[in-house]
Amino acid sequence: MLIYNMKNLNKQLGKKVAVIGAAGGIGQPLSLLLKLNPNVSRLSLYDIVNTPGVAVDLSHINTNSNVVGYKGQDSIGEAITDADVIVIPAGVPRKPGMTRDDLFNTNANIVQSIGQAIAKHAPKAHVLVIANPVNSTVPIIAETLKKAGVFDPRRIFGVTTLDVVRASTFVSELKGTDAVKTKVTVVGGHSGVTIIPLLSQTGINFTQEEIEKLTHRIQYGGDEVVKAKDGTGSATLSMAQAGARFTNSLLEALEGKTGIVEPSYVYSPVAAKEGVAWFSTNIELGVNGVEKIHPLGKLSEYEQKLYAEAIPELQKNIKKGEAHVNK
Numbered sequence: 668m669l670i671y672n673m674k675n676l677n678k679q680l681g682k683k684v685a686v687i688g689a690a691g692g693i694g695q696p697l698s699l700l701l702k703l704n705p706n707v708s709r710l711s712l713y714d715i716v717n718t719p720g721v722a723v724d725l726s727h728i729n730t731n732s733n734v735v736g737y738k739g740q741d742s743i744g745e746a747i748t749d750a751d752v753i754v755i756p757a758g759v760p761r762k763p764g765m766t767r768d769d770l771f772n773t774n775a776n777i778v779q780s781i782g783q784a785i786a787k788h789a790p791k792a793h794v795l796v797i798a799n800p801v802n803s804t805v806p807i808i809a810e811t812l813k814k815a816g817v818f819d820p821r822r823i824f825g826v827t828t829l830d831v832v833r834a835s836t837f838v839s840e841l842k843g844t845d846a847v848k849t850k851v852t853v854v855g856g857h858s859g860v861t862i863i864p865l866l867s868q869t870g871i872n873f874t875q876e877e878i879e880k881l882t883h884r885i886q887y888g889g890d891e892v893v894k895a896k897d898g899t900g901s902a903t904l905s906m907a908q909a910g911a912r913f914t915n916s917l918l919e920a921l922e923g924k925t926g927i928v929e930p931s932y933v934y935s936p937v938a939a940k941e942g943v944a945w946f947s948t949n950i951e952l953g954v955n956g957v958e959k960i961h962p963l964g965k966l967s968e969y970e971q972k973l974y975a976e977a978i979p980e981l982q983k984n985i986k987k988g989e990a991h992v993n994k
């Protein structure tokens with residue numbers, strides 16, 4: 668008699684990662700990087716358009732994972748069933764002159780419907796939200812999962828990795844340091860004044876003028892790309908790398924590797940006294956997702972001012988996301 672032990676079978680099958688919005692500007696290079704990642708065994712690509720082509724193309728790469736493409740809303744359930752990790756770069760990007768919040772009206776509904784599908788078909792998955800405005804789309808996913816009774820704060824992540832990727836690059840360009848080794852903690856949210864680089868914690872000496880210029884560049888790095896792309900979109904390639912980095916860190920942690928720290932916008936006590944439930948700081952990842960949330964550490968006077976400026980904007984963005992689901 669053949670008895671299937673699903674637990675062992677799943678272990679043999681390895682980790683399943685689903686990309687929602689896989690045919691898009693971020694989705695395609697992100698899926699490529701995940702196809703190259705030995706920690707991914709099953710890659711499930713979902714979009715409302717073009718996924719079969721992307722999936723067949725990637726499936727010819729000789730790495731040990733299988734790729735399946737799913738197109739159209741009827742197939743999202745199958746695409747995400749059994750997924751360990753679901754990454755969401757679905758939704759419209761900015762054009763010059765827009766803020767991330769200007770994307771809310773379109774992307775809130777997209778993200779909410781994806782959240783409903785996750786609640787139904789993959790309530791135990793770890794959900795990585797890339798779709799903007801992250802400050803609001805993450806609470807939308809959370810409220811949607813809460814409504815369905817499957818909310819686990821350890822498994823929802825706003826992807827803010829690109830902010831630290833940029834911060835490392837911009838600091839190393841200015842100071843001539845190794846970009847790979849230059850680490851900058853960035854906390855808060857993922858838009859304008861809510862992005863708070865903690866340059867005082869880098870151990871590098873900056874003048875006040877350098878601090879102010881760098882802070883502005885890190886806060887508005889996304890705008891540099893939007894402007895350069897001149898109406899054709901926002902960051903896709905650097906975002907794909909940042910998203911692949913975060914996904915890989917989480918997969919390693921899920922496999923039991925300890926001491927893995929990445930920044931992420933998560934359900935957090937750090938700014939709770941200000942009435943801000945979602946906040947990005949460095950977090951330690953573990954087998955259940957969020958393992959430990961790092962505190963802010965010591966802030967300079969300038970950083971305290973940035974923090975004070977970020978709080979009301981975060982309060983507003985979070986409330987807007989929650990209200991969208993609970994209206």
Ligand SMILES: NC(=O)C1=CN([C@@H]2O[C@H](COP(=O)(O)OP(=O)(O)OC[C@H]3O[C@@H](n4cnc5c(N)ncnc54)[C@H](O)[C@@H]3O)[C@@H](O)[C@H]2O)C=CC1
Nearest residue numbers: 688690691692693714715756757758759760797798799906
């Ligand atoms: N968190 C971050 O640091 C960053 C976030 N973003 C955000 O990522 C999102 C995607 O950006 P791009 O890839 O450049 O946009 P894109 O327009 O190139 O791709 C979006 C993809 O989402 C798909 N899509 C739309 N509705 C969908 C649905 N209901 N279900 C599944 N797929 C759906 C589209 O068909 C398209 O293929 C934007 O909201 C953008 O603002 C972009 C860069 C950095």
Ligand SMILES: O=C([O-])CC(=O)C(=O)O
Nearest residue numbers: 761799829889890901902
């Ligand atoms: O700027 C945008 O709209 C896309 C984004 O979030 C980023 O590049 O950080």
